[in-house]
Amino acid sequence: MYDFHTHSEFSVDGRYSMEDFxxxxxEKNMRCICFTDHIDLETGKDRIDIGFIPYDYFKKxxxxxxxxxxxxxxxxxxxxxxxxxxxxxxxxxxxxxxFDFVILSIHAIDTLDIHYDNYTKGxxxxxxxxxxxxxxxQCIESYDNYDVLGHIDYIDRYFDxxxxxxxxxxYSSKVEKVMKKIISAKKGIEINTAGLRYGxxxxxxxxxxxxxxxxxxxxxxxxxxxxxxxxxxxYEYESxxxxxxxxxxxxxxxxxxxxxxxxxxx
Ligand SMILES: [Zn+2]
Ligand SMILES: [Zn+2]
Numbered sequence: 001m002y003d004f005h006t007h008s009e010f011s012v013d014g015r016y017s018m019e020d021f022x023x024x025x026x027e028k029n030m031r032c033i034c035f036t037d038h039i040d041l042e043t044g045k046d047r048i049d050i051g052f053i054p055y056d057y058f059k060k061x062x063x064x065x066x067x068x069x070x071x072x073x074x075x076x077x078x079x080x081x082x083x084x085x086x087x088x089x090x091x092x093x094x095x096x097x098x099f100d101f102v103i104l105s106i107h108a109i110d111t112l113d114i115h116y117d118n119y120t121k122g123x124x125x126x127x128x129x130x131x132x133x134x135x136x137x138q139c140i141e142s143y144d145n146y147d148v149l150g151h152i153d154y155i156d157r158y159f160d161x162x163x164x165x166x167x168x169x170x171y172s173s174k175v176e177k178v179m180k181k182i183i184s185a186k187k188g189i190e191i192n193t194a195g196l197r198y199g200x201x202x203x204x205x206x207x208x209x210x211x212x213x214x215x216x217x218x219x220x221x222x223x224x225x226x227x228x229x230x231x232x233x234x235y236e237y238e239s240x241x242x243x244x245x246x247x248x249x250x251x252x253x254x255x256x257x258x259x260x261x262x263x264x265x266x
Contacts, residue, residue, distance in 0.1 A: 005224020010037040010052040024230030040081035077101030084142040101255040105150035133174035152205035188220025
C-alpha cells in the first residue's frame with residue numbers, strides 16, 4: 001500500500017509530525033508514504049505565501065526517512081496550489097528542491113479560494129463549475145513542472161448540497177480538454193479518497209472522469225488519502241484498487257525523485 005497524498009505538521013492545516021505518520025503507516029503495513037505538504041503562493045485576496053520552509057522540511061524528512069528505513073519508505077513531495085501567473089515562482093521552487101513528487105492542485109480561482117472564500121456562493125452551479133475547469137486548463141497550459149493533477153473535481157465539495165452539482169454531461173467537454181492536455185504532456189492524475197470524507201459518495205475524481213481518462217488513453221494514476229491525521233492514511237485504498245482494476249487499469253504509479261514507477265494492481 002502506497003499513500004501519495006499526506007499532510008504533516010509542515011502544512012498550515014496539519015498537526016501531526018512525520019514520525020506520527022510513519023509509525024501509523026508501519027502499523028498499517030504500508031510500503032511507502034509520501035508527504036505532500038502544502039505550498040500555496042500568493043493566496044487569497046492579500047496574496048500571501050502559505051507553506052513550509054524547504055530547508056526545514058527536507059531536513060526533517062531525511063531524518064525520518066533514515067530512522068525508519070528498515071520499516072517503511074518515506075518520501076518527500078509537495079502539493080502546490082497553482083495559478084497561471086505563478087509559473088516562474090513555482091518553477092524556481094521545484095527546480096531548487098529535491099522533491100520526490102509534485103501534486104498540482106487548483107485551490108483558488110484567481111484571488112478567490114474555493115474553500116475559504118466560498119467560491120461557489122452567488123454563482124449558478126454550472127457557471128462555477130465551468131469557470132473552475134476553464135481555469136484548470138489555463139493552469140496546466142501555462143505550467144508543466146508537476147507529476148499529477150490533484151483532486152480534479154474538488155469543487156464538487158463546495159456546493160451547498162451534492163444535488164446542486166451539475167450533471168457531468170453539461171460540462172464534460174471542459175474536463176475532456178483538461179484530460180487531453182494532461183495525457184499529451186505525459187502527466188498523471190491522482191485518485192484522492194478524501195471526497196468520501198467530505199460528504200460525497202465518490203473519490204476525486206468521480207467515475208465519469210476516470211472512465212474518460214481511460215478512454216482517452218490516460219494511464220498514470222497515483223493514490224492518496226489527503227490524510228491530515230495518521231488514522232486516515234490509506235483511507236479506502238482497497239476500494240480504489242478494486243475499482244481501478246474493474247475499469248481496466250493495469251498499474252498504479254509511485255514516484256521517487258520525480259521519476260515514475262508502475263506498480264502492478266494484482
Ligand atoms: Zn488540495
Ligand atoms: Zn492535500
